[in-house]
Amino acid sequence: MSATSAPVEEEYRPPRIVRWVGWLSEASGWLSAIALVAATLITTHAVVTRYFFKAPTIWQTESTIYLMMLVTFVGAAYGLKHHAHVGVDLAINALPQRPQLIMRIINALLCIGVVLVVFWTSFNNWQEAYLFNYKSATAFRFPLWIAYAILPMGMLLVALQFIAMIIEAVLGLMGKIPLSKVSMMSGTSELAQVMADLELEAALHEHDPPPHAGRRSTTDGSENQGERS
Numbered sequence: 001m002s003a004t005s006a007p008v009e010e011e012y013r014p015p016r017i018v019r020w021v022g023w024l025s026e027a028s029g030w031l032s033a034i035a036l037v038a039a040t041l042i043t044t045h046a047v048v049t050r051y052f053f054k055a056p057t058i059w060q061t062e063s064t065i066y067l068m069m070l071v072t073f074v075g076a077a078y079g080l081k082h083h084a085h086v087g088v089d090l091a092i093n094a095l096p097q098r099p100q101l102i103m104r105i106i107n108a109l110l111c112i113g114v115v116l117v118v119f120w121t122s123f124n125n126w127q128e129a130y131l132f133n134y135k136s137a138t139a140f141r142f143p144l145w146i147a148y149a150i151l152p153m154g155m156l157l158v159a160l161q162f163i164a165m166i167i168e169a170v171l172g173l174m175g176k177i178p179l180s181k182v183s184m185m186s187g188t189s190e191l192a193q194v195m196a197d198l199e200l201e202a203a204l205h206e207h208d209p210p211p212h213a214g215r216r217s218t219t220d221g222s223e224n225q226g227e228r229s
Contacts, residue, residue: 029078
């Protein structure tokens with residue numbers, strides 16, 4: 001007697017460019033986390049040295065500002081990949097899947113336009129600061145071309161993440177990727193997160209007894225005892 005095994009569903013692997021860009025976005029998130037920790041430690045050091053040892057420095061405040069710029073702009077690609085940005089998508093979520101995905105692609109294309117404008121403007125500012133060796137107008141005299149590189153680098157990472165998401169979405173519309181696996185269609189709103197939490201809560205308590213079952217059994221037991229007496 002031969003046993004027939006059910007076909008195993010092949011694990012979904014995103015396209016190669018989507019995976020590469022995803023790794024870059026994850027790396028940007030780790031870099032932002034390191035910068036945030038560094039900014040926290042520098043601020044703590046500044047408070048301790050200034051108020052306890054009466055020894056202020058010239059580099060701490062400015063360094064913290066540049067690190068927070070890195071957290072904000074370089075970490076934006078990580079936030080985009082994980083749908084952590086604020087989005088107004090109540091009307092879009094009411095559409096069927098395919099029209100909803102088309103609207104999300106259009107929205108991503110418009111966002112890329114804005115991102116590229118910011119990238120080009122900030123790149124020109126960085127190039128000017130690099131060519132003329134601009135420095136900050138403080139006693140620290142920090143090279144501004146290093147600080148000015150943060151914004152174009154962050155916008156480039158965001159643009160790449162948008163492009164990767166658009167490629168994946170187009171493949172989904174062509175039927176080469178299940179729409180349920182398209183990142184644009186997953187976790188894009190607080191409502192989706194709430195619904196996922198409710199489904200998880202229901203699955204965890206699926207086999208729990210009804211809330212009034214114990215009360216009913218106790219009532220029935222007392223009634224039976226009354227009848228026996």
